[in-house]
Amino acid sequence: LTLAAVLGLSILLTACVAGTVPTDGTASDTSGSAAAVTPAQSDGTPTTSLGNMSTVSTMVIDRGLDEVGRACIDCHKEIQPGIIHDWRESRHGHVGVSCLDCHQVDKNSPMATQHENLIGTDIYMSALVPAATCGRCHVNEVDQFNASGHFRAYRQQIPKDSLHALVFKHEGQENSEFGSAPNETGCIQCHGTEIQLDAENRPVSTTWPNSGVGNVYPDGSTGSCAVCHTRHKFSIAEARQPAACASCHLGPDHPDIEIYENSKHGQIYAIEGDEWNWDAAPDAWEPGDYRAPTCATCHMSGIGELQTTHNVSERLYWNLWAERSEVRNSSDPLSPLLGDGEAGRDMMKQVCQACHSELHTNNFFEQGDRAVNLYNVAYYDEAKKMLDELGEKGLLEENPWTDDFQLIYYHLWHHEGRRARQGALMAGPDWAHWHGFFELQQDLYELEDIYNRRMETGQID
Structure with a gap:
């Protein structure tokens, strides 16, 4: 063999091993999904990553979606390819949950709008997806969320005149044109707000977009799951890592991520976290998958006899953010003391004792x-x-x-x-x-x- 032939054969073998040139002549899918997802050129013929590096705009996706569902994908992969890439890699994408399943609303919904390509049909959409929509499938998770401090994140701010005066009068300097900026770019991005709509039922810029976990939507529902499971990937692995909490739980008034990083738990995570198993099923994510807890481990995850919960307040004994800390002992859904602090402490001790002795745990508390x-x-x-x-x-x-x-x-x-x-x-x-x-x-x-x-x-x- 000549040198050129040897080099050519080497390149071909490397490409086959990498999965870019299938040995059987068919288009390859290296995503691990059994779904029909094939890179294609504009004429519909397969291409390779060597010939075209795009993995979104040239993607042909057919996962049993109906005609409208496929139309959403085909259009948005050209306009917002990042959305389609995330969706394609998500659990939703792999089981055939389409854009319509989350964004379609009833014609009479206060959030209903009609896409220009759907005028004349009975299909109405909304950019807003509250937790109640997720609850159609994730019933227990949303019920648990509704009993948590996250649910109350905005509602507890409503009666606080002093806080409103700080944000609008003092920080906003009572400026009629721009005075809402501190609230829009600060408070609502974590706490959420009451989302307002324009004449065409589209959210207005003074209230949306935001990443507030306690958003109150025009249909009366509360909460956003996408704060922790960011759209459009909705990853369980993402929500289990400290960074998912850090965008809100930080800073001089609640430096939770900084405190975590200062702890021995955070030290171990910083050194070893990239080697841990973040994808285990709910109630199966146990010590061994990780060597130190994250926020989600202590406050949410199923460990031992504990079941996974989306009530992040359930295992808390004290209210630590109030002016004076009191033990949680209220049945009022909007009370910052909602819950049973004694029961919460018992549950938190179970989390600790998955790794620590009873003596260590009791002395710590x-x-x-x-x-x-x-x-x-x-x-x-x-x-x-x-x-x-x-x-x-x-x-x-x-x-x-x-x-x-x-x-x-x-x-x-x-x-x-x-x-x-x-x-x-x-x-x-x-x-x-x-x-x-x-x-x-x-x-x-x-x-x-x-x-x-x-x-x-x-x-x-």
Whole structure:
């Protein structure tokens, strides 16, 4: 054989092994799916990844979809190929869940619009897909979500006049044209909002798009599953990893991802996480698939006798984000104390004891509970007592955001206090101490100085 022939044979064998040139002359599907998904050229003939690197716009997809379902795919693969690529790789795509299954709505739905290519048909669509739509198939998951803090993420903000004043009056500077920007680009992107529609039933830009888990939709339903299982892949593996939670649970007021990264759990994940099994079935994802827990492991996953839950609050004992932490003991669906804290602690201990001894687990929670109680009685209660006394004597400014006492008080519970409490119960020592209790004692001393000065002089300085 000549050198050129040897090189040519080598290239051909390499291509066959890589799956780009099938040895039987047919188009190959290296995705692992049994569905008929074939790269094709514009004339419909098969191509290879060597001849055409596109894996979306040249894709012919036929998974038992009806004519309209296929039309959606054929059009959107040209206009938004990223959507079709995600869908093709998703579980939905592999079992034949089409665009219509999630986006089609009843003609009388307040969200109903009609695509220009569907005018004259009885098919109405909406860009909005609330959790209730997912609940047609995922009944238990949505029922559990509806009892969680995620469900209440926006609804609990509605009565908070002080928060609305901060966002619209102070941050937005009461600007009639642009004043809603802080809310649109900040708050609603995690908490959600009440989505508003224009005259053609399309969501308006002041409320959508957003990634808020507590969105309230025009049909009255609440919640978005795509916050954790991002569209259009809707991956269980994605939702199990800390990054899925990190886009909202971060920052000075609730640094959960930073606390996790500071913990031994986060240390192990950072070193080994790319080697773990993220795709196990629900209730089958157990230690061994991973060596340290993630957010989803502790708060959601089925371990031992525990079943998987989408109620992320169910295993919590305390409410750690409130001004003062109390044990969860309410039956009110909209209460931040909804649930049974004692039962929640028992469940969380079961999670811990999948890897730790009973002694280790019990001692850990005793440490954390002491930190929460210290915050409650030594910091919050003392600060609140001073706040109330100053208020009774008219020694607080009307605007809390320009009053040193009220601003420091807010930081004491909303920033430093949360960091101390959450750091203690998520095993993040730097956040419990230096970002938590160290700064709390500084806050308290400053509050005491301002309080004493105002009480002595009878004036706001």
